[in-house]
Amino acid sequence: MIEVYSWATPNGHKVHIMLEECGLPYRVIPVDIGTGAQFDPGFLAISPNNKIPAIVDPAGPDGKPMSMFESGAILLYLAGKTGQLLPADTRGKYEVLQWLMFQMGSVGPMLGQAHHFRIYAPEKIAYAVDRYTNEAHRIYNVINKRLGLSPYIAGKQYSIADIAVFPWLRSWKNQGVDMKDYPHLKGWFDEVASRPAVQRGVEVLADRRKQLLDERAREVLFGETQYKRH
Numbered sequence: 001m002i003e004v005y006s007w008a009t010p011n012g013h014k015v016h017i018m019l020e021e022c023g024l025p026y027r028v029i030p031v032d033i034g035t036g037a038q039f040d041p042g043f044l045a046i047s048p049n050n051k052i053p054a055i056v057d058p059a060g061p062d063g064k065p066m067s068m069f070e071s072g073a074i075l076l077y078l079a080g081k082t083g084q085l086l087p088a089d090t091r092g093k094y095e096v097l098q099w100l101m102f103q104m105g106s107v108g109p110m111l112g113q114a115h116h117f118r119i120y121a122p123e124k125i126a127y128a129v130d131r132y133t134n135e136a137h138r139i140y141n142v143i144n145k146r147l148g149l150s151p152y153i154a155g156k157q158y159s160i161a162d163i164a165v166f167p168w169l170r171s172w173k174n175q176g177v178d179m180k181d182y183p184h185l186k187g188w189f190d191e192v193a194s195r196p197a198v199q200r201g202v203e204v205l206a207d208r209r210k211q212l213l214d215e216r217a218r219e220v221l222f223g224e225t226q227y228k229r230h
Helices: 010-022 071-082 090-120 126-147 160-169 183-193 196-203 215-222
Strands: 002-006 026-030 054-057 066-069
Touching: 002 010, 010 071, 010 160, 010 196, 054 071, 066 071, 071 090, 071 160, 090 126, 090 160, 126 160, 126 183, 160 183, 183 196
Parallel strands: 002 026
Antiparallel strands: 002 054, 054 066
8 A cells, every 4th residue: 555645735635636537556654844844854754855745666567666756756656566557559658748847847847936926925025926927828828728728738649737737726816816817727627526526635634734834834834844854
């Protein structure tokens, strides 16, 4: 059974959804990022970047335990392990991989900054709010145009690219976006949201999550604690 060290965040939900879609048995170990659990030595041993999610697969490729961090790498690992949600043909595989990299390099980081400066920053800096809100709109437009040409992010088939992007768009209001402005994206979003595995995945640890607005959580996530040598 795969051990999943996670929390109810977009990156955590990516892996929860993937496991549900693949039908793999897993056990969740909560890592409360608001209290600093991500800095525990045991967690750092499998996730040296002190970020969730991370997994430990007791039945790795060589029959020995395999630990993985970085959500995109975990999606690729699970796709390879199960032979699901990543095309076997070379062209199809790279079409998926380019959109997975788009999520890892643009969707997650930029929308994460939009969340930070619009919701969590202790002071509202107009330049930062405008910059990352505008970037959110740009990213939504890229996805909307793509989905005007293709039923799914990377082509005709649902894949790890869709799984990677979807959780980040669930907080569109916090990103200053109106989903109605992106009709192709909205149709895709509603379809993906209706998938039973997706519905199960986003409920994982959802009852444990709380608003990260108290001073202790702010300090742990954005203050000096983040930069200590753990």
